[in-house]
Amino acid sequence: MAQNRRKVRNKADIAIYTQDMQRQASGYGYESAPRRRSIDIPLEGDTYGGNVRSSARRSNIDVPLGSDKRMSSTQVGVSRSRIDIPIGSEPQRQRIVPRAPSNTQTAQRTVKRAASAQTEVKQQPLKKKSAKKRTQTVAAPRRISRSEARRRRKRLALIQAGIFLTAIAIGLILSVTVLFPIQSYRIDGDTVYSQEEIIMAFGHAEGENIFRFNIKDSEEDVLQSLPYIESLRIRRRLPGTVVFIAEPAVETYCVQVGGQTLVLSAGFKILRIADAPPEGLCIILGTGHSAITTPGNLFVQTSEEQQKLLQTVTAEVETWFPEGITYIDISNPYEITIIYETRYLIKLGTVNSLSYKLEMAAATINDKLGPYEAGVLDASYTGKVFYAAGAAPTIQDLPAAAGQVEWFEDEAGISEGNDVEIQLES
Numbered sequence: 001m002a003q004n005r006r007k008v009r010n011k012a013d014i015a016i017y018t019q020d021m022q023r024q025a026s027g028y029g030y031e032s033a034p035r036r037r038s039i040d041i042p043l044e045g046d047t048y049g050g051n052v053r054s055s056a057r058r059s060n061i062d063v064p065l066g067s068d069k070r071m072s073s074t075q076v077g078v079s080r081s082r083i084d085i086p087i088g089s090e091p092q093r094q095r096i097v098p099r100a101p102s103n104t105q106t107a108q109r110t111v112k113r114a115a116s117a118q119t120e121v122k123q124q125p126l127k128k129k130s131a132k133k134r135t136q137t138v139a140a141p142r143r144i145s146r147s148e149a150r151r152r153r154k155r156l157a158l159i160q161a162g163i164f165l166t167a168i169a170i171g172l173i174l175s176v177t178v179l180f181p182i183q184s185y186r187i188d189g190d191t192v193y194s195q196e197e198i199i200m201a202f203g204h205a206e207g208e209n210i211f212r213f214n215i216k217d218s219e220e221d222v223l224q225s226l227p228y229i230e231s232l233r234i235r236r237r238l239p240g241t242v243v244f245i246a247e248p249a250v251e252t253y254c255v256q257v258g259g260q261t262l263v264l265s266a267g268f269k270i271l272r273i274a275d276a277p278p279e280g281l282c283i284i285l286g287t288g289h290s291a292i293t294t295p296g297n298l299f300v301q302t303s304e305e306q307q308k309l310l311q312t313v314t315a316e317v318e319t320w321f322p323e324g325i326t327y328i329d330i331s332n333p334y335e336i337t338i339i340y341e342t343r344y345l346i347k348l349g350t351v352n353s354l355s356y357k358l359e360m361a362a363a364t365i366n367d368k369l370g371p372y373e374a375g376v377l378d379a380s381y382t383g384k385v386f387y388a389a390g391a392a393p394t395i396q397d398l399p400a401a402a403g404q405v406e407w408f409e410d411e412a413g414i415s416e417g418n419d420v421e422i423q424l425e426s
Contacts, residue, residue, distance in 0.1 A: 180209060180240055185241070201222045336348040
């Protein structure tokens with residue numbers, strides 16, 4: 001009976017506890033269906049014997065929390081909580097009786113929890129919202145395929161190339177319009193012309209952009225305007241200096257073409273037109289006609305073979321006899337003749353082995369003949385030089401003096417030097 005009274009007291013305590021819990025739950029601002037708890041009740045006769053502990057059988061009894069009324073058709077099912085009430089005695093285990101909190105304690109807890117909740121809401125309202133927004137806006141990275149990555153690289157390369165070309169174009173435009181004006185001139189080399197004459201022939205004044213003129217065209221203009229400049233190189237020196245590197249032209253040869261006496265430089269540039277052959281120059285006989293005889297231009301014969309012969313003979317003669325040659329006769333390509341120091345007439349024959357023939361003639365004059373001898377040296381045979389003493393030669397002794405050199409058309413009517421021959425008339 002005592003055990004049964006304890007059960008009754010337990011059930012009463014449980015009912016009071018469940019009512020307090022229902023009130024506590026309703027104080028937070030929401031109402032829920034009565035909950036049930038499960039209490040394990042040990043069955044009678046369950047004991048722990050000896051040192052061996054047997055598992056106590058328990059029976060689950062559903063006890064409603066609060067009023068457990070029948071639900072109407074519109075009510076939501078009431079959640080039940082299971083309370084395990086022991087059935088039987090457990091002498092070795094202390095029974096824990098739930099203690100129902102008082103109304104004062106429940107109210108204090110409710111006030112504290114409400115105050116703490118309001119404080120948290122006031123302190124961190126933006127953090128929670130911003131974090132929530134961030135989690136909503138951040139999307140998972142999309143995987144890029146190989147073809148799309150290749151297209152992106154191509155687009156990026158095209159954009160970079162366009163930017164690079166645009167920068168270059170802007171730099172070029174600025175360099176030829178605004179930047180780098182001509183500020184000064186400098187003349188390097190010996191020349192008979194003054195700086196003002198060279199600048200005037202150059203044709204580009206100070207203040208003009210240094211990249212606005214073509215170097216090759218400007219060099220040709222200066223060379224044609226100033227005949228006594230053999231060669232000219234124009235260089236730009238940034239930021240604004242134009243440099244002229246000039247080599248002077250020296251009067252070296254004299255030719256007679258079309259009744260005119262042309263004075264030529266060593267590079268066959270026409271320097272001036274003279275009335276008579278100047279003294280001290282090498283007179284070249286047997287040259288063909290030239291279409292251009294204006295000073296400042298090159299002396300070019302209409303016959304390419306004659307022009308090549310002239311260049312070959314003069315170059316070899318200058319190598320072995322740099323000074324002292326007064327006449328060169330190329331009127332007959334089979335009897336090339338020169339006069340050295342008005343004392344020796346040297347016969348060379350054809351242009352075959354011309355360098356060796358001139359070497360033999362120079363060695364004979366320098367090693368075997370005296371300073372006062374004169375005569376004729378026949379070096380037309382390769383490896384042999386024949387010397388005949390005699391009077392000093394004159395222009396009358398040259399092959400060109402034996403007749404007049406004429407250029408004529410052949411029977412087929414071809415002219416202009418293609419089928420032109422040199423004929424000596426007796």
